[in-house]
Amino acid sequence: METPFGNAIETVNLSMTYRSGKVDVPAVDDVNLTVKNGEFIAIMGPSGCGKTTLLHMLGGLLRPTGGKILVDGIDIASLSDAERTAVRRKKIGYVFQRFNLLPTLTARGNIELAKRIHGNGNGSGGGKYPDVSQIFEMLSLSGKEDFRPLEMSGGEQQRVAIARAVINRPSIILADEPTGSLDSRNARTVLEMLRNLNEKLGQSIVMITHDADAASTADRVIEMRDGRMLGPKSQFSFKPELERFY
Amino acid sequence: MENLVTANIKSRPTRTFISILAVALGVILMLVVGGIVKGTLDDYLGRTMAVGSDFILQPPGSSVFYALSDPGLNEKYADLVREVPGVVAVTPVLAKFNSKQFGLVFGIDWDTYNQFPGRLDIIKGNPSLQGDEVIVDQMYADANKLDVGMKTEIMNYEYTVAAICRPGAAVRVFLPLETFKERTGTPPDKVTILFIKAADGADREKVFAALQEKFQGFSLLRASDQNLLLAEAKMPGLNEFRVLIVVVSMLLAFMIILLAMYTTIFERTREIGILKSLGASQRFIVGMILKESAMICGLGVILGIVVSEVVRVAVVAKFPTLQVSMTTADLGKGFVLGVLAGVLGALYPAYKAARMDPVKALSYE
Numbered sequence: 001m002e003t004p005f006g007n008a009i010e011t012v013n014l015s016m017t018y019r020s021g022k023v024d025v026p027a028v029d030d031v032n033l034t035v036k037n038g039e040f041i042a043i044m045g046p047s048g049c050g051k052t053t054l055l056h057m058l059g060g061l062l063r064p065t066g067g068k069i070l071v072d073g074i075d076i077a078s079l080s081d082a083e084r085t086a087v088r089r090k091k092i093g094y095v096f097q098r099f100n101l102l103p104t105l106t107a108r109g110n111i112e113l114a115k116r117i118h119g120n121g122n123g124s125g126g127g128k129y130p131d132v133s134q135i136f137e138m139l140s141l142s143g144k145e146d147f148r149p150l151e152m153s154g155g156e157q158q159r160v161a162i163a164r165a166v167i168n169r170p171s172i173i174l175a176d177e178p179t180g181s182l183d184s185r186n187a188r189t190v191l192e193m194l195r196n197l198n199e200k201l202g203q204s205i206v207m208i209t210h211d212a213d214a215a216s217t218a219d220r221v222i223e224m225r226d227g228r229m230l231g232p233k234s235q236f237s238f239k240p241e242l243e244r245f246y
Numbered sequence: 247m248e249n250l251v252t253a254n255i256k257s258r259p260t261r262t263f264i265s266i267l268a269v270a271l272g273v274i275l276m277l278v279v280g281g282i283v284k285g286t287l288d289d290y291l292g293r294t295m296a297v298g299s300d301f302i303l304q305p306p307g308s309s310v311f312y313a314l315s316d317p318g319l320n321e322k323y324a325d326l327v328r329e330v331p332g333v334v335a336v337t338p339v340l341a342k343f344n345s346k347q348f349g350l351v352f353g354i355d356w357d358t359y360n361q362f363p364g365r366l367d368i369i370k371g372n373p374s375l376q377g378d379e380v381i382v383d384q385m386y387a388d389a390n391k392l393d394v395g396m397k398t399e400i401m402n403y404e405y406t407v408a409a410i411c412r413p414g415a416a417v418r419v420f421l422p423l424e425t426f427k428e429r430t431g432t433p434p435d436k437v438t439i440l441f442i443k444a445a446d447g448a449d450r451e452k453v454f455a456a457l458q459e460k461f462q463g464f465s466l467l468r469a470s471d472q473n474l475l476l477a478e479a480k481m482p483g484l485n486e487f488r489v490l491i492v493v494v495s496m497l498l499a500f501m502i503i504l505l506a507m508y509t510t511i512f513e514r515t516r517e518i519g520i521l522k523s524l525g526a527s528q529r530f531i532v533g534m535i536l537k538e539s540a541m542i543c544g545l546g547v548i549l550g551i552v553v554s555e556v557v558r559v560a561v562v563a564k565f566p567t568l569q570v571s572m573t574t575a576d577l578g579k580g581f582v583l584g585v586l587a588g589v590l591g592a593l594y595p596a597y598k599a600a601r602m603d604p605v606k607a608l609s610y611e
Binding site: 059 | 253254516520521523524525528530
């Protein structure tokens with residue numbers, strides 16, 4: 001179900017508080033974020049500011065302690081674990097910093113697995129999935145189909161991870177530091193791919209990054225600090241090179 | 247399509263191999279030990295029935311393993327049995343277990359024993375038994391390289407092979423009753439059992455009732471049907487032993503799979519987190535773990551069945567008188583129980599995996 005305003009994601013007073021002993025530690029505090037359909041946003045901020053927690057909540061991996069998360073109009077914060085899993089399966093693709101490919105499967109096996117999970121385990125996509133070979137060609141991975149993750153470079157692994165994230169045509173891609181483990185050349189390639197996917201397939205992308213160059217690929221950049229969203233800025237107060245001073 | 251389950255199995259060859267081996271050991275234990283117990287019992291009961299009697303009279307409180315009891319039945323009861331209407335033949339038998347040859351020896355009265363349908367079918371030698379003569383069956387003769395006229399030692403005494411009978415008789419070694427009594431220190435009036443035959447056309451239930459009336463407190467078994475004999479026979483602990491073997495075997499498979507899969511899910515915590523991030527349901531993860539354990543157990547059970555069959559053939563070849571019963575039904579039961587034990591063993595690890603917090607799993611190093 002689409003929201004009337006065409007928002008892929010909308011959070012309302014979103015909060016997440018962890019309990020450490022007898023102390024409540026707010027990780028995300030009253031965040032109101034809107035990601036339009038087809039929008040590419042980047043979230044920046046120092047380590048521990050709540051970016052990853054926010055991303056996990058948007059993906060339904062974490063249930064917030066307060067507020068709403070509307071994904072294509074569905075408030076996933078009020079759903080059960082199984083229902084959130086179903087929303088994630090149908091609507092969300094994940095890209096991680098450390099690629100997170102299954103080491104026992106080949107590149108093709110990792111992608112086929114995502115298709116199988118998306119098809120509720122019966123593996124019958126009914127032809128709605130893009131052809132794996134085409135995806136490999138598009139991501140310059142031809143010939144690497146039968147390679148296992150450990151037999152590929154970091155850049156190649158991340159491209160396979162992107163292929164896995166987009167194979168089921170999710171409406172939203174959540175990318176957690178997708179260039180964090182890559183050299184600058186591979187990082188640039190990955191960012192270009194994300195941008196292309198966003199433009200060609202119209203998928204909304206929420207990307208967490210420390211890298212201002214990477215963030216500049218996005219349509220909009222949001223800064224977070226101490227669990228709060230500081231809002232869009234053209235000049236960021238957060239400087240990655242100064243992170244150690246935060 | 248590449249299968250995650252087989253890929254996981256192949257990626258941990260040592261764990262897989264040890265698990266398969268352990269499951270196979272459980273199955274071998276179940277089939278071979280259970281088979282020996284069942285085979286020996288079936289053989290024993292079958293041989294008892296091979297005499298062709300309708301009833302067996304034993305001293306009070308006896309079990310069907312009469313050879314393990316002291317001969318406590320007065321031979322003169324045979325005359326009392328003959329007085330019961332409908333009884334056509336009675337023969338006294340002194341039965342002893344020859345531990346050296348691992349088999350039963352019957353001391354028989356040649357004339358009355360051969361009034362039974364299970365009379366000795368002599369294929370070589372003289373149809374008589376007296377003095378220090380012995381009749382052995384063909385299998386015993388082959389196993390001990392014996393022929394008619396040769397001397398052989400049985401329970402510390404030397405006998406001459408008078409004849410060789412066809413296999414399938416009650417036991418493999420027959421001695422003259424009086425000689426056997428004398429050489430085993432049995433009192434002259436005592437025997438182990440009386441085999442009783444009802445006349446053709448006689449109402450066996452009436453004969454049975456009359457015998458019960460006459461020999462109150464004695465052990466009287468119907469010997470016309472193996473299941474009946476098994477049901478009526480007192481076999482303390484035997485069924486419990488067979489159940490114990492099955493339980494121990496299943497526990498072995500259960501614990502090995504529980505341990506292997508429990509360890510595996512910790513090794514694979516991050517992978518489970520990845521699956522969850524892809525939207526894998528709890529059912530998908532449970533199914534994956536159960537399929538993996540079922541596959542390991544299936545391979546273990548198949549290996550166990552193959553090795554058990556090899557062991558059975560080897561045991562029978564090495565010890566021809568030992569019976570190992572392994573029917574298709576036993577193999578099927580072994581397969582089902584082995585896989586079931588493994589799947590049950592994987593249930594808890596599968597539940598743990600399915601309930602794993604995806605965020606914690608993803609950050610697991």
